[in-house]
Amino acid sequence: MRARAPASSANLGPGFDALAVALALYVEVTVEPAEHLRVSTEGEGSDLPADATHLAARVAAQVIGHDRLAITVRSEIPVGRGLGSSAALAVAAAAAAGAKDPLAVGARVDGHPENAAASALGGLIAATIVDDAAAAERLPLDPHLAFVVVVPDQQLATKQARAALPASVPHADAGFNLGRMGLLIAGLADHRRLTPTATEDRLHQPYRLPLFPQAARLLAGLVDAGALATSWSGAGPSILAICTAGTASRVAEAGAKLLDETGLTGQVLQLAPDYEGVQTAT
Amino acid sequence: MRARAPASSANLGPGFDALAVALALYVEVTVEPAEHLRVSTEGEGSDLPADATHLAARVAAQVIGHDRLAITVRSEIPVGRGLGSSAALAVAAAAAAGAKDPLAVGARVDGHPENAAASALGGLIAATIVDDAAAAERLPLDPHLAFVVVVPDQQLATKQARAALPASVPHADAGFNLGRMGLLIAGLADHRRLTPTATEDRLHQPYRLPLFPQAARLLAGLVDAGALATSWSGAGPSILAICTAGTASRVAEAGAKLLDETGLTGQVLQLAPDYEGVQTAT
Numbered sequence: 001m002r003a004r005a006p007a008s009s010a011n012l013g014p015g016f017d018a019l020a021v022a023l024a025l026y027v028e029v030t031v032e033p034a035e036h037l038r039v040s041t042e043g044e045g046s047d048l049p050a051d052a053t054h055l056a057a058r059v060a061a062q063v064i065g066h067d068r069l070a071i072t073v074r075s076e077i078p079v080g081r082g083l084g085s086s087a088a089l090a091v092a093a094a095a096a097a098g099a100k101d102p103l104a105v106g107a108r109v110d111g112h113p114e115n116a117a118a119s120a121l122g123g124l125i126a127a128t129i130v131d132d133a134a135a136a137e138r139l140p141l142d143p144h145l146a147f148v149v150v151v152p153d154q155q156l157a158t159k160q161a162r163a164a165l166p167a168s169v170p171h172a173d174a175g176f177n178l179g180r181m182g183l184l185i186a187g188l189a190d191h192r193r194l195t196p197t198a199t200e201d202r203l204h205q206p207y208r209l210p211l212f213p214q215a216a217r218l219l220a221g222l223v224d225a226g227a228l229a230t231s232w233s234g235a236g237p238s239i240l241a242i243c244t245a246g247t248a249s250r251v252a253e254a255g256a257k258l259l260d261e262t263g264l265t266g267q268v269l270q271l272a273p274d275y276e277g278v279q280t281a282t
Numbered sequence: 283m284r285a286r287a288p289a290s291s292a293n294l295g296p297g298f299d300a301l302a303v304a305l306a307l308y309v310e311v312t313v314e315p316a317e318h319l320r321v322s323t324e325g326e327g328s329d330l331p332a333d334a335t336h337l338a339a340r341v342a343a344q345v346i347g348h349d350r351l352a353i354t355v356r357s358e359i360p361v362g363r364g365l366g367s368s369a370a371l372a373v374a375a376a377a378a379a380g381a382k383d384p385l386a387v388g389a390r391v392d393g394h395p396e397n398a399a400a401s402a403l404g405g406l407i408a409a410t411i412v413d414d415a416a417a418a419e420r421l422p423l424d425p426h427l428a429f430v431v432v433v434p435d436q437q438l439a440t441k442q443a444r445a446a447l448p449a450s451v452p453h454a455d456a457g458f459n460l461g462r463m464g465l466l467i468a469g470l471a472d473h474r475r476l477t478p479t480a481t482e483d484r485l486h487q488p489y490r491l492p493l494f495p496q497a498a499r500l501l502a503g504l505v506d507a508g509a510l511a512t513s514w515s516g517a518g519p520s521i522l523a524i525c526t527a528g529t530a531s532r533v534a535e536a537g538a539k540l541l542d543e544t545g546l547t548g549q550v551l552q553l554a555p556d557y558e559g560v561q562t563a564t
Binding site for chain 2: 014015016017019126127128129130137138139140165166167168169171173174175176177178179180181182183185186187189193197203
């Protein structure tokens, strides 16, 4: 069976571990019976070992119960950049292996319910862990919105980004993020109400900034170029600009310039949201 | 001029200082020119001094620039119970005094932008303070929802409730509330998706429980009786049950029984949401 799942951008500023949006950039996984495990990969992530340790192989074997499988992975999703590549891969592999609930499998394997839910369901997602399982709900997403992602070539390990977070935070900062998250959910439902204030955050971005100091300039520069709001994408280092469809090209051009100006190499992607989530075909 | 504003229930579990819903229980304020300040009050809060220290008098004098006013206040909103009585009064007084932006005045005077915004705009509100001013947005609220509020006779000062909060909280608890708040916003937009999980909270209710230990029994008992979810209303001691219209009567009966069983006196209100916010008439 074949399955395709979209990339996702999580956190979106205040919505740390709670919000994600699916983006039209895909990984496709094919799983077929074989005499013994064969993994072949193309595109992004194809430098990873194509053997039993590959995430797609582990997920498919777990779903099916054995690993006498031929698995093909074709991915457009840059790895280790905060675009949910492993959650998308896990969801697509689970679906291609015939899992009844690819979201549950993907969230369990990847550990990020919001990325897995966006890849499985599409659109804008509120998600969290409840009783050790993913709980996810769709939220309204204004179809006038478009996304620009500045993707630096350097990777930033999620583990390292997680270790940068403090054990405790001021109560006022927790409240700050709740207040901004409400404004953000309203703004994502109606772009006319979305402002840069809505993606302000005090729970992760400021703590991670030393790992990727150029983020400050990128976040501000993309707003200056016309983005409605900007945030780190997942744990970075990609930076997400939330735009109207009409301004996305201008913001993308500014993104390329900002990469140059901050001494980075990388790519700038203009992406529509994905509203479909994981899709299977036999 | 005459103005009427609805009560509100803030926080709603995870949405500490960030969410509020307007409830169809009202305060009405009339402001007219007079030779010198006269304040007369009826209903809830009429035991407070009817003089220049009255909130309605202070707000009206501030808006108009002098206090040669005859002010009448008629309120159905119990005071000091977590139903936003002072925010509603401030918004109504500001509107009755001719303020162009009663929300801004009410939020500044009362200090709770989410209560003031619910009283000013009606419906379900996401609000917070941005640059010392209230920022507020409407969020979708399922018209099938109804509210039951258990209102103990005892008051709980907001100041005392605020002092019970810790200076800092575990980072994981801040994330916990963000995750629940996303689920709650989805559930309030569609009652079929609302579960008791969505109003779980780790930022205020657990810390305030020693001030009102009966809350635990009320919160759980109202869910047992059929409420979709329950939370403290504002800083308490009122407890809010979010219900479908069909189950509200049953939940209200259970609320009365729970008051008895926990040794409390008080009242149980069945309230529709208010969708209008502050209304003025000359």
